[in-house]
Amino acid sequence: HxxxxxxxxxxxxxxxxxxxxxxxxxxxxxxxxxxxxxxxxxxxxxxxxxxxxxxxxxxxxxxxxxxxxxxxxxxxxxxxxxxxxxxxxxxxxxxxxxxxxxxxxEVIHDKKQYQISELCAQFHLPFNVKVSVRDLFTEEDI
Structure with missing residues (x-):
């Protein structure tokens, strides 16, 4: 986690x-x-x-x-x-x-990429995600 x-x-x-x-x-x-x-x-x-x-x-x-x-x-x-x-x-x-x-x-039907704020607004926590585009302004990526 x-x-x-x-x-x-x-x-x-x-x-x-x-x-x-x-x-x-x-x-x-x-x-x-x-x-x-x-x-x-x-x-x-x-x-x-x-x-x-x-x-x-x-x-x-x-x-x-x-x-x-x-x-x-x-x-x-x-x-x-x-x-x-x-x-x-x-x-x-x-x-x-x-x-x-x-x-x-779970069967995931969308291939959409989300920002963390969108995930929190649209889905129940907890959820599983994978970084698809990293934040270039963060020195050590999550």
């Missing part, structure tokens, strides 16, 4: 973020841009009401909500992340339990 001063005039490109759970996806999602992720780890749901995940599945993250599941004949309320699973030419609703142990990597 690095601290970058707002006075830094270099340009940055966004890099994919990694998320260990759907809870982390919920925290990172933004109203400005849909969060598109690829699963890196499989998860088999013990409940029919919730989605299982295979490595390589792609999702668009929407919002958190609660849903009821049957657990040994008893209805329980579970916190889930509502997503759309991206299929070949369509989408399928998916409910991922927030507690699910998984792995997800």
């Amino acid at each position: 690095f601290l970058i001063p707002l006075s830094y005039k270099g340009k940055f490109k966004r890099r994919p973020r990694e998320f260990p759970t759907p809870y982390d996806l919920e925290i990172a999602k933004s109203e400005k841009e849909p969060l598109h992720v690829v699963a890196t780890k499989a998860f088999h749901s013990p409940h029919d009401e919730l989605s299982s995940v295979s490595a390589g599945d792609q999702f668009l993250v929407h919002h958190s909500q609660t849903t009821e599941v049957l657990c040994e004949g008893i209805k329980k309320v579970v916190n889930v992340l509502a997503c759309e699973k991206i299929l070949n030419k369509s989408y399928e609703a998916a409910l991922l339990p927030l507690y699910m142990e998984g792995g997800f990597v």
